[in-house]
Amino acid sequence: MTRNAAPATAAPTVIVVDDDADLREALAGLFRSVDLAAATYASAADFLAARRTDGPGCLVVDVRMPGLSGLDFQAQLADHGIHLPIILMTGHGDIPMSVRAMKAGAVDFLAKPFRDQDMLDAVSAALARDVERRTRDTGLQALRTAYETLTGREREVMAQVTAGLMNKQIAGNLNLSEITIKIHRGNVMKKMAARSLADLVRMAEALGINQT
Amino acid sequence: MTRNAAPATAAPTVIVVDDDADLREALAGLFRSVDLAAATYASAADFLAARRTDGPGCLVVDVRMPGLSGLDFQAQLADHGIHLPIILMTGHGDIPMSVRAMKAGAVDFLAKPFRDQDMLDAVSAALARDVERRTRDTGLQALRTAYETLTGREREVMAQVTAGLMNKQIAGNLNLSEITIKIHRGNVMKKMAARSLADLVRMAEALGINQT
DNA sequence: ACCGCCCTTAAACCTCCGTATGGTTTCGGG
DNA sequence: CCCGAAACCATACGGAGGTTTAAGGGCGGT
Secondary structure, three states, X not given: XXXXXXXXXXXXXXXXXXXXXXXXXXXXXXXXXXXXXXXXXXXXXXXXXXXXXXXXXXXXXXXXXXXXXXXXHHHHHHHHOOOOOEEEEEOOOOHHHHXXXXXXXXXXXXXXXOOHHHHHHHHHHHXXXXXXXXXXXXXXXXXXXXXXXXOHHHHHHHHHHHOOOOHHHHHHHHOOOHHHHHHHHHHHHHHOOOOOHHHHHHHHHHHOOOOO | OXXXXXXXXXXXXXXXXXXXXXXXXXXXXXXXXXXXXXXXXXXXXXXXXXXXXXXXXXXXXXXXXXXXXXXXXXXXXXXXXXXXXXXXXXXXXXXXXXXXXXXXXXXXXXXXXXXXXXXXHHHHHHHHHHHHHHHHHHHHHHHHHHHHOOOHXXXXXXXXXXXXXXXXXXXXXXXXXXXXXXXXHHHHHHHHOOOOHHHHHHHHHHHXXXXX
16 A cells, blocks of 8 residues: 555556557657656557556557557457557558447547647547546446355345345245345345445446346 | 327438438438338438427438538537437548547448448447437436426435435434425335335436435 | 415334344355 | 354344324415
């Protein structure tokens, strides 16, 4: 907690992936000029190989690269558990390509040459999107962690409680006595750190719990 | 209820807006060939003027038109309370234009000439999006209608109930007796047709009710 | 002036929730 | 073999939720 404090608000890194070394350095310089940390890779494979940390940031990727193209790269990121917002750029792109990229969730798609400001705006939007996703994600992660400490029965009870059933109904459904449900229910509230039933219902919503 | 039955599942209409009469008719023919109703307008203004019904469907609009351009049209639709998914097409578009359109929520952006199948795929996606929005919307609309029948006090009570406060706490906050809260609370449950507190919490979530 | 709606409260009563306290069984691991 | 975790159940009590009945004040519209 003393070191590596506040991971959510850590300085974001703009990751440039382009096979053109000159452009890489130019972009890195641009980002550093506005106090943004920048990292550069010559190919998608390089990035995937080097990837260790997963701090906040975004990707700036050329679509036309030897090996994995930017579009394929974009498609494969999710498989690697990487959800960084991506900005694509191209020197020889066309409309279908840009539309495909945007449909796939790219933050922006810039045709070269572009103005520095356009790139900075795109990066700004991408970083904002990443922050938003991370905050939403860490909250959900805490919930999931708590949910995993529940036993099987407790999960069943939680599902039916948050569905609005009364203890006696749940008891009937599970062929148990009402008092047993109360016990499980109390355990659920404690383990999930829910202050009220309303709280628990919202947690169930966030976790996507739909009773059978 | 006897006439105009099942508005949510009514046949969708593809609305073509283009100043080129030949293309309009060609597209209308294409859509009708796959059993889709089609309507055509020569300009954005024509469409906005003629707009009476608001059944399900989508828009297919040329970006380059005399008067209101497709992109501006897209931006103005929300002001008119029209939320139809929009597909843009262009003969002389560029990448920034397509990116701007996609960022603004266009379903697709097709460069002419395009294959019929591409257009049909885009329309199919757009109609699916419209259906999804409508079902989500009608559910919410029913909730809002119910919520509007609540009196001021009932809304205050609902907000605090769904925030997880106990009756006595709410009574303290509002400087009322606990029994009064119970009455309001019961009224809220009846008016909102909530079967359980869990139900009510979910309704409050959907309505975006955040207590002060 | 009267009616209807909203807001308020009280008393009484019942159900439901929550939490002990105490005890059971089963099952897997040290 | 004993221990802990998980699951089960009973009795009992206090607190919270929910409804009914009864009743009064304020306010706007007919």
